[in-house]
Amino acid sequence: MSDQSDNPSLWGGRFTEATDSFVQRFTASVSFDQRMAEQDIRGSLAHARMLNDAGILSEEELKAIEDGLASVQNEINNGDFPWSIEREDVHMNIEARLTALIGEAGKKLHTGRSRNDQVATDIRLYLRDAIDAISQELTRLQKGLVGLAETHAATIMPGFTHLQGAQPVTFGHHMLAWNEMLERDYGRLVDCRTRLNQCPLGAAALAGTTFPINRAQTAAALGFDFPTRNSLDSVSDRDFAIEFTAAAALILTHLSRMSEELILWTSAQFQFVELPDRFCTGSSIMPQKKNPDVPELVRGKTGRVNGHLIALLTLMKGQPLAYNKDNQEDKEPLFDCVDTVLDCLRAFADMVPHVTPQKERLREAAKAGFATATDLADYLVGKGLAFRDAHEVVGKAVAEGVKQKLDLSDMPLATLQGFSPLIESDVFEVLTVEGSVASRDHLGGTAPAQVQLAANNAGKALEIR
Ligand code: ARG
16 A cells, blocks of 8 residues: 555555544644644745755755745645644645645655654744743733832832731832842743754654755754754753743743732722723622732633643653654643743733822821831831840830820820830831831832832843843
């Protein structure tokens, strides 16, 4: 059965019966890997030009392949490409269609390569494009945060530890904390992109090829930094996909933390910020409700990305060198990670510039719970008291405040002086929330002047990214 028209599979020569129809469906990947068609065609074009330069394909054959692949791309774009699970995956679908369109020359395209180095190349190209798109959305979100930080460099809000009011901070400072998390996420994407940007083409099935190929040429043509160094490794490891998914899981973890805060902050009990109606939904039964669905959904989607990370790690761990069909299972988790991260970043980048802090309410909340107690202790240290003794003095003042339901800043000077004779009228400068934040005036501190500076610097860094 050597005639391909009798057995549609590309390995018909070796087989005496057709693939079981369930097995065909079970082993096919075309339903999901057709997403890499554009990358597959790019890879084939680079490979064909290299084969031509190496004297393996004639000018006419190269021309026919180039024109044929352009037609294939058109058919795909127009939605009339005849995808078929009989051709198993995106690679064989495109190659078979090319041959149907241009004849003999199409059959020569696979010279000196294998689907193993082809798929390893396609995924890298796909992921590189995806990382570029994700990095853009991430940058857009960061610009939104930095914008909020600039506007609200002096907006007071409570800072928390243990979700208990701790010390006043500024809203801008809080936004810049979120920005720092995302800045590291961006760095991880850059790292991952650098490490994956090597070209596996030429590794062929696992051992390389007998043809006089030029690996540097295909690598350069596809925008890779180098050809990979070892053919066995090239076709087998998917660590770059795992690395990306880990970076994605951290992005989602960070978005999830932001979501959690936005969800708390928008509740009627906090009322720290308002979200525009268009990012919220109502309840079908409770007329008063305005639910923060977008942050909730983002928080929820963290679970699927974390799941994909575990799926890919587990997929890889037992595989002997070199390629194994297990690797076909890398795509769905990877693609879903890309979609999820992109959507979540987009939602946040659209929403964040419209987060409106409720200044009065935030200031009120910042005062609650003796938030400037540490400032009073620091003040006493400045007057010569040892910190441990100052801590005790302030502890007593707070106990009195709790009893009288009075903030330290609302106590008469005479009452305060009862706790320590070192206290003078200038104490009120540090007992106000404004005085408290303004005095944390150093690199990384929450003073409005520092936040303004940090926001400017962050904004400039984002501009030249
Ligand atoms: N569809 C396959 C994958 O995704 C392509 C490589 C198949 N190679 C093979 N020898 N079966 O991994």
